[in-house]
Amino acid sequence: QPKRKAAFGSVGRRIPYRILHVINQDGESLGNMHRAEALRLMDELDLKLVLLRENVEPPVYRLMTGQQIHEEQLKRAEKKKASPKPGMWVITKELSFSSAIAKNDLETKSKQIAQWIEKKHHVKVTIRQAK
Numbered sequence: 001q002p003k004r005k006a007a008f009g010s011v012g013r014r015i016p017y018r019i020l021h022v023i024n025q026d027g028e029s030l031g032n033m034h035r036a037e038a039l040r041l042m043d044e045l046d047l048k049l050v051l052l053r054e055n056v057e058p059p060v061y062r063l064m065t066g067q068q069i070h071e072e073q074l075k076r077a078e079k080k081k082a083s084p085k086p087g088m089w090v091i092t093k094e095l096s097f098s099s100a101i102a103k104n105d106l107e108t109k110s111k112q113i114a115q116w117i118e119k120k121h122h123v124k125v126t127i128r129q130a131k
Contacts, residue, residue, distance in 0.1 A: 015035050015038070017035065018034060020061045021059065022062070023061070041063070048063070050064050095113065095126070096125070096127070097128070099127055
C-alpha cells in the first residue's frame with residue numbers, strides 16, 4: 001500500500017534524510033546540516049521541524065513554533081477550499097428585472113448578486129425595458 005502524503009505539520013524525530021536544508025522560524029536560511037544537528041537545534045530552541053519541500057536536494061525543513069504550524073495549516077485549508085474542484089461545474093445564477101425597478105428592490109437584488117459573486121458563482125443579469 002503506497003504511503004499517503006502526510007498533512008502539513010511537525011515531522012517529529014522521523015526524518016528519512018541525512019542532510020537537510022534548514023530554515024529558522026524567521027525565514028532565514030541556516031544552510032545544509034546533518035539530521036542530528038538539526039534535531040539538536042530543534043531541541044535547544046524548543047521548536048518543531050516541518051518539511052517544506054521534499055522534491056529538492058537536499059530537502060528543505062523549517063523550524064516553526066506550534067502557533068506558526070497551526071496558522072500555516074489554516075492558510076492551506078483556506079486555499080484548498082477556495083480552489084475549484086476538478087470535475088465540478090460552474091454554477092450560474094440568473095437575475096432579471098425591469099428597468100422601472102424601485103430603488104429598494106434594486107438594492108436588495110444588488111446585495112444578492114454580491115453574495116453570489118462572493119461564493120464564486122457566475123452571475124447573469126438581464127434588464128427588461130419597462131412598458
